[in-house]
Amino acid sequence: MKRHPFVALQNTFKRWVNPAMWGLHIRFLAISGIFLFFGITAAMVYISRVLQDNVDQSVQDKIRVFQQSIHDIMRTQTDSLLSMSSFVASLPEVASAIDARDRDALKRFILPLVEKVRVTTSSPTVYFHFHLPPAISFLRTWNVNKFGEDLSGQRQMVVRCNRDQVSLWGFEIGQGGTVIRAISPIFSDGKPLGSVEAAINISDILDKMQIPQDYGIALLLDNAYRDKWESNFEMQDLGKWIMLKALGNTDYQLARQIVDTGGGFGRTGNVYFAQFPLEDFQGNQIGEYLVTYNAGLILAANQAKTNNFVWLNITGSIFMWAFLALNVNRIKRFFDRLRKIIIASQQNDFSDRFESDHIHCLSVLNCANEKCPVHADPSQVCYLETGSEAISPALRNTCVFLKKYDSCDICPVYAMRCGDEIMDMKNVINTMLGTWGVFLNRVGSLLTEVLRTHDQAYRLPSLDQVSGYLEHMAKLTAFSHDLQGVNSIEEVYSHLAHAFETHFNLKHFWIMELVQDKKNMEIVMERLAYDAAFQPEVIADSSLCRARRTAEEVISEPNPVLCPYFNCDTDAYVRFCLPMVMGGRVGAIVSFVMPRGEWLSNRAHMVMLRKYLDESAPVLSSLRLLRISQEQSLRDPLTGCHNRRYLDEYLPQYETLNKRTRRHVGLLMCDVDFFKQVNDQHGHEAGDAVLKQVAEAIRDNIRASDIFIRYGGEEFLVLLNEVTAGASTEIAEKIRMSINAHAFRLENNAVLHKTISIGVAEFPDDGETMYKVIKFADVALYAAKGQGRNKVVRFTPDMWLEKQY
Numbered sequence: 001m002k003r004h005p006f007v008a009l010q011n012t013f014k015r016w017v018n019p020a021m022w023g024l025h026i027r028f029l030a031i032s033g034i035f036l037f038f039g040i041t042a043a044m045v046y047i048s049r050v051l052q053d054n055v056d057q058s059v060q061d062k063i064r065v066f067q068q069s070i071h072d073i074m075r076t077q078t079d080s081l082l083s084m085s086s087f088v089a090s091l092p093e094v095a096s097a098i099d100a101r102d103r104d105a106l107k108r109f110i111l112p113l114v115e116k117v118r119v120t121t122s123s124p125t126v127y128f129h130f131h132l133p134p135a136i137s138f139l140r141t142w143n144v145n146k147f148g149e150d151l152s153g154q155r156q157m158v159v160r161c162n163r164d165q166v167s168l169w170g171f172e173i174g175q176g177g178t179v180i181r182a183i184s185p186i187f188s189d190g191k192p193l194g195s196v197e198a199a200i201n202i203s204d205i206l207d208k209m210q211i212p213q214d215y216g217i218a219l220l221l222d223n224a225y226r227d228k229w230e231s232n233f234e235m236q237d238l239g240k241w242i243m244l245k246a247l248g249n250t251d252y253q254l255a256r257q258i259v260d261t262g263g264g265f266g267r268t269g270n271v272y273f274a275q276f277p278l279e280d281f282q283g284n285q286i287g288e289y290l291v292t293y294n295a296g297l298i299l300a301a302n303q304a305k306t307n308n309f310v311w312l313n314i315t316g317s318i319f320m321w322a323f324l325a326l327n328v329n330r331i332k333r334f335f336d337r338l339r340k341i342i343i344a345s346q347q348n349d350f351s352d353r354f355e356s357d358h359i360h361c362l363s364v365l366n367c368a369n370e371k372c373p374v375h376a377d378p379s380q381v382c383y384l385e386t387g388s389e390a391i392s393p394a395l396r397n398t399c400v401f402l403k404k405y406d407s408c409d410i411c412p413v414y415a416m417r418c419g420d421e422i423m424d425m426k427n428v429i430n431t432m433l434g435t436w437g438v439f440l441n442r443v444g445s446l447l448t449e450v451l452r453t454h455d456q457a458y459r460l461p462s463l464d465q466v467s468g469y470l471e472h473m474a475k476l477t478a479f480s481h482d483l484q485g486v487n488s489i490e491e492v493y494s495h496l497a498h499a500f501e502t503h504f505n506l507k508h509f510w511i512m513e514l515v516q517d518k519k520n521m522e523i524v525m526e527r528l529a530y531d532a533a534f535q536p537e538v539i540a541d542s543s544l545c546r547a548r549r550t551a552e553e554v555i556s557e558p559n560p561v562l563c564p565y566f567n568c569d570t571d572a573y574v575r576f577c578l579p580m581v582m583g584g585r586v587g588a589i590v591s592f593v594m595p596r597g598e599w600l601s602n603r604a605h606m607v608m609l610r611k612y613l614d615e616s617a618p619v620l621s622s623l624r625l626l627r628i629s630q631e632q633s634l635r636d637p638l639t640g641c642h643n644r645r646y647l648d649e650y651l652p653q654y655e656t657l658n659k660r661t662r663r664h665v666g667l668l669m670c671d672v673d674f675f676k677q678v679n680d681q682h683g684h685e686a687g688d689a690v691l692k693q694v695a696e697a698i699r700d701n702i703r704a705s706d707i708f709i710r711y712g713g714e715e716f717l718v719l720l721n722e723v724t725a726g727a728s729t730e731i732a733e734k735i736r737m738s739i740n741a742h743a744f745r746l747e748n749n750a751v752l753h754k755t756i757s758i759g760v761a762e763f764p765d766d767g768e769t770m771y772k773v774i775k776f777a778d779v780a781l782y783a784a785k786g787q788g789r790n791k792v793v794r795f796t797p798d799m800w801l802e803k804q805y
Contacts, residue, residue: 081182170281216250666720666728755790
């Protein structure tokens with residue numbers, strides 16, 4: 001299909017008029033400018049609102065605290081009045097005067113008492129009022145000449161007190177305005193006589209208050225109760241309310257403004273206010289407290305903060321936009337350069353191997369064109385790396401849509417994918433990442449198979465990890481090859497130690513071999529002092545070793561108490577032990593110690609360390625089996641001693657070594673006296689039992705480093721290493737005495753006593769060759785036999801006169 005002549009021009013025009021087609025740097029600067037403008041505006045509004053809300057909340061808290069202090073003062077005064085009324089009601093003089101209706105007696109008693117109460121309580125305006133049931137005024141301390149009037153219609157608190165015989169307290173409106181009253185009943189011998197009231201005007205209490213600066217308080221009473229107080233009382237009309245008292249920064253004009261706003265909590269100008277109800281003892285609202293706070297200083301400071309924030313944001317935004325403009329241009333140049341570098345790297349090394357991640361054009365265009373070839377074959381997708389602008393020469397011009405469009409620049413899918421520099425870079429980088437992802441995934445799968453790490457969570461390896469693993473695998477291959485020619489177990493351990501030090505940079509480690517058929521372990525290779533690494537009980541009893549019991553790695557990180565025998569400062573060091581499995585059982589333990597700071601870098605090497613141990617284990621197992629076979633062939637199966645074959649193989653080396661080091665060796669030729677009688681009288685099984693016990697007795701009296709050989713039927717040869725003059729004879733005598741004192745117990749519980757004869761000779765004092773000295777020891781043995789047996793005889797030259805032995 002041929003291209004329409006105006007298609008290219010049309011697409012170019014769309015790029016200029018459509019902001020989505022702008023360059024990234026222009027788009028970024030335009031959008032950032034818009035966002036900065038609206039962001040600053042929104043931030044200023046928000047910060048201003050937040051600061052104002054903070055001020056409102058702070059002032060509300062201040063007003064509530066002040067109101068609570070007023071409430072506490074009123075409550076304290078109420079409690080004081082109740083104490084006064086209760087005290088006066090309990091006085092017998094008061095009860096007696098009330099009972100006798102003697103006003104003069106009551107007046108003479110109570111007036112001085114009232115003065116004392118006023119002085120002691122610092123309440124000069126407190127007064128008392130005595131009543132007779134139901135509410136007949138009997139005596140007023142502020143007006144003693146006025147009495148006898150019935151207050152039942154006005155004083156419900158008095159009526160209830162005299163009726164119910166209970167104490168009452170609370171606010172009440174009287175002729176003096178709003179007062180706090182406390183009324184207590186008066187009794188005489190259980191008989192109710194009347195009541196006494198202690199009261200104080202709220203205005204007097206407020207006058208004594210110390211109003212903090214910027215605070216104010218006004219006492220407002222309901223205008224409906226206006227007829228209940230005296231007409232000459234000072235008051236100011238506020239409509240529904242009558243302002244009875246104003247203190248602090250509150251005055252009539254301010255109270256008028258607040259009442260006109262509707263009350264509650266609010267603000268007028270710089271003054272915040274709150275109105276709290278004033279209720280009488282029955283819960284009826286009789287007035288209000290009006291509490292105010294002048295927040296002029298706080299509001300001024302708040303406005304200053306807002307202004308500073310506005311100017312700071314404007315200035316900062318200007319600098320930020322200028323900074324963005326400079327750096328966006330730098331970023332654009334950076335991306336251009338980066339794109340060229342990545343493309344160059346693909347053309348030089350990976351151009352014929354990489355493909356970009358494909359994107360289905362249907363998902364890009366949301367297209368419903370059924371004539372499109374993709375509808376018939378969804379596998380035909382748009383590849384950026386297969387069009388006319390493709391990076392890879394091998395894949396260029398292979399896109400299926402080039403049959404419809406002459407070039408990628410008029411393809412709508414290409415236009416959607418290549419709108420700006422970032423999208424171009426995504427496609428280029430995705431091409432590399434996709435290819436490398438497949439490659440690394442394959443490498444990771446192969447490494448999982450080779451390293452046998454199926455039990456660990458799979459992670460795609462990095463290039464550095466792949467390089468490191470390949471390097472280790474090469475070294476491991478060389479290590480495995482080197483092991484093929486080893487001749488001894490010690491040589492294998494030397495190869496392992498060399499690998500630990502050179503390949504893994506591990507400087508402190510130990511290799512411990514489990515001793516065959518015994519519980520203990522033997523340290524065969526160490527790179528740190530034994531005392532600094534192990535507790536003796538672990539070496540003596542391998543069952544205490546957790547790695548040996550579980551056949552799994554044991555690490556002090558992250559659990560430093562996993563094994564009680566780590567024996568290192570786990571805060572500063574990490575200890576880890578790897579078991580070496582040979583023939584289905586743990587044959588050796590490799591233990592490492594390293595500073596904690598080096599642990600993370602070495603943790604990844606654990607897998608390769610195990611591979612080295614896995615390569616070494618079969619070789620060690622074969623060498624151990626070979627050693628056991630050789631050992632068995634050189635030992636007497638009955639007594640466990642070495643045999644004559646061992647003597648013949650070992651003696652030439654032993655003789656050469658001792659000649660070079662000039663060491664003295666004592667040779668003891670031992671023979672059990674009359675041993676043939678045991679076989680004849682008790683049988684060969686008894687003879688075997690006697691030989692075993694003789695061997696044990698001799699072994700108990702020599703050192704582990706000495707050589708013990710069964711020389712013939714009942715003859716034993718002992719080679720004593722590095723003896724001093726005369727020591728050989730002493731050791732021989734110890735053996736003779738041990739045998740002489742030993743009770744040989746047979747299987748039938750029979751007990752025998754046997755003796756032994758011993759010939760002693762020393763190398764090189766008695767001969768220049770070992771075999772010659774053995775012969776001389778044998779000569780000394782026969783001399784001991786000739787002297788009556790059960791003797792130790794030291795060889796002397798006069799016992800051998802022949803030139804040839």
